[in-house]
Amino acid sequence: MLKSTPNRSVSFYLMAIFFAIFIIFLYGPIAAIIVLSFQGPEGGLTFPLNGLSLKWFFELFGEQRVGDFKASFLRSMILASLVMILTVFISLSAGLAYRKKFQFSGTLFYITVASLIVPSILITLGIGLMFDRMGLESKWYTSGMGAHLTWTLPFGLLIMFAIFNRFDKVYEEAARDLGASPWQVLRYVITPIIGPSLVGVALFGFTLSFDEFARSLLAVGAQNTLPLEIFGMTTTVTTPTLYALGTLTTAVSLAIIGISFAVIVVLEKRRRRHGTDAGKGMI
Amino acid sequence: MNPKLQVLPLLAILSLFFIGPIIIIFIVSFWDYTEFSLVPDFVFTNYVELFGSKVTYSVYINTLKFAGISWAITLLIGFTVAYFLAFHVRSLRWQIVLFLVCTIPFWTSNIIRMIAWIPVLGRNGLINKTLLSLGLIENPIDWLLYSDFAVILAFVHLYTLFMVVPIFNSMMRIDRSVLEAARDAGANGFQILFHVIGPLSRPGIAIGTIFVVSLIMGDFVTVQAMSGGQSASVGVAMNHKRALLQYPAAAADAVILLIVVLTMVAILMRTVNIRKEL
Structure with missing residues (x-):
């Protein structure tokens, strides 16, 4: 029944696109900060990436600079x-x-x-x-x-x-x-x-x-x-x-x-x- | 086993950490205070001041505005997403997978999900950079972050899930033969949507609305963080008084907010039997 059902309606495709946009909306921002957390040593809070590093992760465990x-x-x-x-x-x-x-x-x-x-x-x-x-x-x-x-x-x-x-x-x-x-x-x-x-x-x-x-x-x-x-x-x-x-x-x-x-x-x-x-x- | 014994732990915890604190707030709302301490008393000054201040009304209107707009958007998105999952996705396996994809963010930190908007919405964020490079704007848009827009966006981002889940649950309970009957009787897609699926999804919509409205009415974190301290809500105002150590005034605020929220929820509860819907 599932795969043999003939031609999906237009509304299916419209809603599938809507759903995809919703998922991007849901996950996009988190994906952005995950990428940016590997920002290079000279990089800032926004894109573009200035190289790649683990510096910001080390800061977390380092000299208590960023709170406990x-x-x-x-x-x-x-x-x-x-x-x-x-x-x-x-x-x-x-x-x-x-x-x-x-x-x-x-x-x-x-x-x-x-x-x-x-x-x-x-x-x-x-x-x-x-x-x-x-x-x-x-x-x-x-x-x-x-x-x-x-x-x-x-x-x-x-x-x-x-x-x-x-x-x-x-x-x-x-x-x-x-x-x-x-x-x-x-x-x-x-x-x-x-x-x-x-x-x-x-x-x-x-x-x-x-x-x-x-x-x-x-x-x-x-x-x-x-x-x-x-x-x-x-x-x-x-x-x-x-x-x-x-x-x-x-x-x-x-x-x-x-x-x-x-x-x-x-x-x-x-x-x-x-x-x-x-x-x-x-x- | 005796059911009363079995609910005892639940009752004990809720009495101690929910009912007790609410009673304390109620009592303290009639207390007096000085700059440094609370004075046990029975005065109505906190309430008189609250209702006498114009700020109270504007703060409530602002909060209701946030709640109303966010509710409408979350309902629209939530209903559409639930509809897609329930009626367009045809295999149970994919329904479960896509449903989980929608719910996973719920189990991650709200604070992080708010912070995550900074690189997207900020002055040098993704949206501004994209629009600038496309030549659509000449200067970065300032109102994307730290604005009412950002607050509502964050609410929608955080709470749409609370709409999707109960509406999806309601839709999955709709007997598919009812839809077939409607189609056989000559209803077109829109008529089925508005006259069959819509009304049958009402319990889910009611539950989602209860969640979204009560979460937003009492919110102070999202408004504070996303408006950059520029916008007020009832919760923000209350937290401000609390920070000034005006606990009785904050408590009076809290009592009124509680009455407002419980009234809204009580009205919504009349349309749905939560226990049956689970």
Whole structure:
């Protein structure tokens, strides 16, 4: 049916061109800074390239000339990993709960959605004020992590809904009929089936935390996470070092995305080998 | 297992880091302040000042302008892209691949994606250089970067994805036999688009709109960075007061913004059942 369908309409070609332009719009600017981060030693912030060099990458790790890149990078990696783990477990647990009826489930759902759509500046201002009033010092791994979770958990829960909306309950019923305990059902039936989607939740948890700026601003305390550090540099750094930083950060994000997709593919294959297509979904 | 126990971690985190802070903001918005400290009190001066200042209204109008224009553009692009993916791309494999190509930037840094416009839009950027060398302009265009144009461009760049994903999701749920029926009944392509696909995509459009509008209404980073500090939004004004340590005034701002955004979202939520759409 697919390839034999005769002549595509004009609108197909027009829309394909539109789509291509959209993709260029989406990726073009990033491609520009990736190229420019290899700018020669004498080069500036714009094209053309004045030779090629790795100078701007070395600047990043060099004499701390451009802020505390290494420490903030490390902090962001640790924080994103913690947020990722918490997001997966808390979302999975809540997602399982929402398959049953319980009191105030609607209220909690709306609170979760509200946590997503409430302007970030409120969260960060509120958390900052709250810690200040309670006489606690804001830290990236306490108040900062809380701020990130208000952003990642709603995504996690929404994805869990999407997963369980497509989940065929016959498999766990079969397991239960065969005498599996609730824990065994979760461990040996549900988790393997939704495994690939859980990796998706993890991907959201990590990247959303790793790149989070607005909610971190007043919540992380004195030690900056990477996006805050980068934002500070946008006003002080006027060399391609800024682009080198962009290239590096993007490379980390792409690596995380790549790893996630690879894990998803492997899990999908394994699942298919074990011969079930339950829980098949897009996410 | 008891579902209440299972949602406890979620409830605990959201109570502590979402509901708690909102309550604090609400309380502090009635406080007084001096140059150096906050004074617990119950006064309405922050609100009186807020509503008494002309700046407030112009800032809200400016923010609504950003939101309105960006919304219209993201909707137009998002709908077209989703339509192309859902109805013109014919194999599932290619649909997934192209869909992922659209979503990957979402998982990268927004700040970097903003910075990335500098070499494109700047005075010596790609666009100005190209136009100059083509002889189309004699002097570089100044309003490409650090302007309202740049702010809206950045919003569209960052948030079109939030339209594409839910609209694509809605479109993929449309039963293809409905389209066939429309065609058999004599509808042409445009009629199918406007009378069948459009209405059936409405939940996706509503969800996308909720995202785009709430993200832009509360934004301060994009406006500050892309306008070069020359344009104001509600968030920028609030952040400015915060930087001057006028926390109660910023809190009053925040409360009003919260009411505005939640009202807008509540209206949009009436048109869609989010849980069913996932």
